[in-house]
Amino acid sequence: MADRKKKTFSFVIVGGGIAGVTCVEQLSSQIPSADVALITASPYIKTVTNYKQVSKTLEEFDVAERPFSVLVEKFPNITVIHSAVISLHTQSHSLETADGRIFSYEKLCICSGGRPKLLTWDNPYVLGIRDTDSAQELQKQLSTAKRIIVVGNGGIALELAYEVEGCEVIWAVKDKAIGNTFFDAGAAQFLIPSLEVEKTIRAAPCKRPRYTTEDPEPGASQTFTADKNAQRHGSGPIEAGSALGPDWHDGIVLRGAEQVSRRVSLEYQCEVEKIFTSAELLNSPQQTPENDDGGLQVDDHMMTSEPDVYAAGDVCTACWVHSALWQQMRLWTQARQMGWYAGRCMAANVLSESIELDFCFELFSHITKFFNYKVVLLGKFNGQGLGPDHELLLRCTKGQEYVKVVLSGGRMVGAVLIGETDLEETFENLILNQMDLTPYGEELLNPNIDIEDYFD
Numbered sequence: 001m002a003d004r005k006k007k008t009f010s011f012v013i014v015g016g017g018i019a020g021v022t023c024v025e026q027l028s029s030q031i032p033s034a035d036v037a038l039i040t041a042s043p044y045i046k047t048v049t050n051y052k053q054v055s056k057t058l059e060e061f062d063v064a065e066r067p068f069s070v071l072v073e074k075f076p077n078i079t080v081i082h083s084a085v086i087s088l089h090t091q092s093h094s095l096e097t098a099d100g101r102i103f104s105y106e107k108l109c110i111c112s113g114g115r116p117k118l119l120t121w122d123n124p125y126v127l128g129i130r131d132t133d134s135a136q137e138l139q140k141q142l143s144t145a146k147r148i149i150v151v152g153n154g155g156i157a158l159e160l161a162y163e164v165e166g167c168e169v170i171w172a173v174k175d176k177a178i179g180n181t182f183f184d185a186g187a188a189q190f191l192i193p194s195l196e197v198e199k200t201i202r203a204a205p206c207k208r209p210r211y212t213t214e215d216p217e218p219g220a221s222q223t224f225t226a227d228k229n230a231q232r233h234g235s236g237p238i239e240a241g242s243a244l245g246p247d248w249h250d251g252i253v254l255r256g257a258e259q260v261s262r263r264v265s266l267e268y269q270c271e272v273e274k275i276f277t278s279a280e281l282l283n284s285p286q287q288t289p290e291n292d293d294g295g296l297q298v299d300d301h302m303m304t305s306e307p308d309v310y311a312a313g314d315v316c317t318a319c320w321v322h323s324a325l326w327q328q329m330r331l332w333t334q335a336r337q338m339g340w341y342a343g344r345c346m347a348a349n350v351l352s353e354s355i356e357l358d359f360c361f362e363l364f365s366h367i368t369k370f371f372n373y374k375v376v377l378l379g380k381f382n383g384q385g386l387g388p389d390h391e392l393l394l395r396c397t398k399g400q401e402y403v404k405v406v407l408s409g410g411r412m413v414g415a416v417l418i419g420e421t422d423l424e425e426t427f428e429n430l431i432l433n434q435m436d437l438t439p440y441g442e443e444l445l446n447p448n449i450d451i452e453d454y455f456d
């Protein structure tokens with residue numbers, strides 16, 4: 001490695017997903033003269049478009065898959081290198097790519113995303129959904145399937161159980177209720193009937209981020225610079241795509257080989273310990289998969305423990321002391337916020353400026369859609385970390401809305417809003433200003449009171 005010619009950049013960002021692209025954009029806006037490289041294994045970059053700040057902390061945006069040229073035309077200081085990083089040498093501040101090139105950095109930010117924690121990697125019938133390729137493989141295998149088993153209780157399992165048709169679905173969840181990553185047993189009960197009826201398109205669907213895809217750049221391993229002196233290097237295509245996102249299933253047909261529309265049976269408190277191939281259906285020692293987060297630990301400046309190495313997005317684990325109302329979840333919005341903040345921190349470091357943890361890490365907020373209902377999650381929406389020291393207020397109209405408020409010491413610390421409740425902004429304010437709501441009691445959720453006027 002020592003003999004090979006190195007190219008040096010002031011900043012190198014690894015990963016062309018939302019976190020990496022937001023990071024290079026932020027760096028380039030703050031220091032337009034900086035020599036910045038984005039090294040990515042995927043043939044596109046993901047860019048945030050139609051960004052909209054819905055309220056103080058809630059945000060919505062579209063995501064588009066774009067060719068590299070879009071980035072280098074906008075920021076001429078950026079060089080995009082299409083190859084996978086295969087090794088990092090923190091002592092010498094350098095890294096090596098799959099096509100044999102070596103790049104040195106002054107500051108590095110790793111935004112290479114997460115990896116699905118599959119129960120097994122060597123069984124062709126076990127699929128994990130992460131990127132376009134894996135979603136297409138699912139479509140292919142599903143088309144001949146009469147029965148599938150969905151294992152997991154996160155967002156992907158929720159979406160699959162609702163979307164798959166023409167096939168029996170057995171859904172194995174570890175917990176006593178579905179969707180425990182996002183909500184409690186009450187909300188699960190509200191949603192379950194949607195699994196038993198035909199899929200519906202609600203009158204007012206919430207606005208959802210969507211991908212638009214353009215043709216990939218030709219060639220497999222390339223460098224794109226603003227002066228268009230693209231160097232091409234000839235290794236094969238690299239498979240390390242970006243994580244999909246909202247509406248990932250819109251472009252694919254999730255239909256099995258049967259005529260039935262939807263048939264989901266739930267297996268609660270079911271932790272899959274081993275998956276047998278047909279030849280292995282005999283007693284064998286059992287192992288439970290580790291439940292390790294596995295992310296790169298970062299501090300409140302998005303720095304890892306290695307000198308000059310930052311990380312952002314799904315690949316990192318936020319190890320600073322969190323605000324009482326925020327928690328990390330590997331979501332699109334947090335990938336954008338972390339990438340943006342990492343870019344600011346890197347720029348502040350070289351400009352010798354001080355920087356404080358951004359306001360976006362003050363309150364957890366997420367807008368999404370499950371079973372075709374708009375879902376808004378705020379703060380400690382599931383009473384996370386509160387122990388028994390909290391109370392809940394609930395309001396539910398079957399098939400229409402589910403509203404849950406989490407109170408601690410009389411103050412609102414979290415909320416789950418399912419359906420078109422229109423309460424998100426008011427509740428966000430009540431959570432942020434930590435007003436004592438004891439005098440209002442259950443009136444807080446009285447549907448006959450216009451709560452917005454109440455607190456004006």
Ligand SMILES: Cc1cc2nc3c(=O)[nH]c(=O)nc-3n(C[C@H](O)[C@H](O)[C@H](O)COP(=O)(O)OP(=O)(O)OC[C@H]3O[C@@H](n4cnc5c(N)ncnc54)[C@H](O)[C@@H]3O)c2cc1C
Nearest residue numbers: 015016017018019041042085113243246313314330331332
């Ligand atoms: C099926 C699915 C549905 C989802 N739905 C939602 C949703 O509805 N709402 C929501 O908020 N979030 C959702 N998410 C989560 C969201 O997609 C991720 O949190 C987000 O995309 C993470 O962005 P990132 O930039 O950190 O990583 P990624 O988008 O995964 O990008 C990682 C980048 O790093 C590159 N890379 C990886 N390894 C290397 C390497 N060695 N060298 C060079 N480059 C490398 C990849 O090619 C890619 O460009 C979903 C995720 C999945 C899988």
Ligand SMILES: NC(=O)C1=CN([C@@H]2O[C@H](COP(=O)(O)OP(=O)(O)OC[C@H]3O[C@@H](n4cnc5c(N)ncnc54)[C@H](OP(=O)(O)O)[C@@H]3O)[C@@H](O)[C@H]2O)C=CC1
Nearest residue numbers: 151152153154155156157174181270271272330331368369
């Ligand atoms: N609409 C949205 O906002 C969506 C967001 N996403 C995000 O994308 C990312 C990836 O989604 P996803 O893969 O669903 O992530 P999650 O990690 O949230 O879900 C994985 C699920 O599988 C369960 N599990 C793991 N091992 C076993 C086992 N052996 N037997 C039974 N269950 C098991 C986990 O339980 P346990 O947690 O107890 O280990 C968990 O419920 C997440 O960050 C998610 O938040 C995805 C889809 C939609």
